Amino acid sequence: MRCSDHVSPTEELITLALHICSLIRDIDQTVPADGAYHVVRFPFGDAESSDAHEMHQIEQPDGHTIEDWDSESRSGLIWPSVSGWASLTAMIQWESGNYSELRDRFVRDPLDLAEGSDSTATDHRPPSPGMQCFTKHHQIFVDPDTPLALAVAHDDSSGRRIVHAQFKLAIDDDVA
Template sequence: MSLAVVSLIWDAQHSESGAQRVTYDDDGYHLVRFPYEGESSDPWRMHDPANGGGHPATFPDPRSGLIYPSHEGWGLVSAMVHWEKDAEPHEYRARFVRDPLGDGYDSTATTDAAVTGGGQYKAYMWQFFVHPGTPIGLKISARGTGDTKIATALTHAQLKLAIHTDVITP
């Protein structure tokens, strides 16, 4: 079975700006951004700065949070997020979203987790059909009591997509 893959990584230790500040969109989530250079692997150019617009995007532009699938197929998405230590949040949420900046916003696999006694290191995985022209992003949120959104920062994030391109039909 053929696979087309992209693997994005962002880390505060290797970032000039330090931790990634969480800012909330209208839907109450933050689109995690990834640089266009560094330790990432993108042989199919699914995280190309020219995707999705008339001019190339730069990190941390919102478009730097998008993966544009290179093929039709069955997509396996996975993500990892490390949160900055903060006493305020009591819940962390994440979701994979098709077209997170466009009119076709379609969230799937929303997950929430309570604060643990140690560091807040979360990993997520989901599968769904992907299509060229419909970008995918990872959106996250830290919540306090009463669903209050907390501006806790990220210290590390990864987003990966593997597209199974040989999906058979009966």
């Protein structure tokens, strides 16, 4: 017996939708040597990997318009298009430096625009030889009223560059 034999001709097939936003940054971003977390900023439009569900827009859902994506922390925000169970994925590549620790985390509402900042999946990493390349994955519930971001920090004595970053969100809207 085949799986399709269990579906009667009158039953509807259910299609689950994934709402996806995939951001890529190929331009260096300098992170100050202040020990604080900083939102990784991402370009808009053709420089994005994918934003079919309009979760990373110059015109933000709260009415703010981003003038300069490379200097405004708001350009690092993904505003979920629906509520649901979400997979967050990131890749961060730092230049080599005099680090003893590199830090990264996902943050709900990092700029206190909604309910207040709430970080999750915080990693403190010792450096490896040469360039620092890291990936991370975490799953959380998301809501359209609460933006998400990838934030990073380091403990070097001078500012250091992120030379490549990716931030991806996939929401299963069937789990709310």
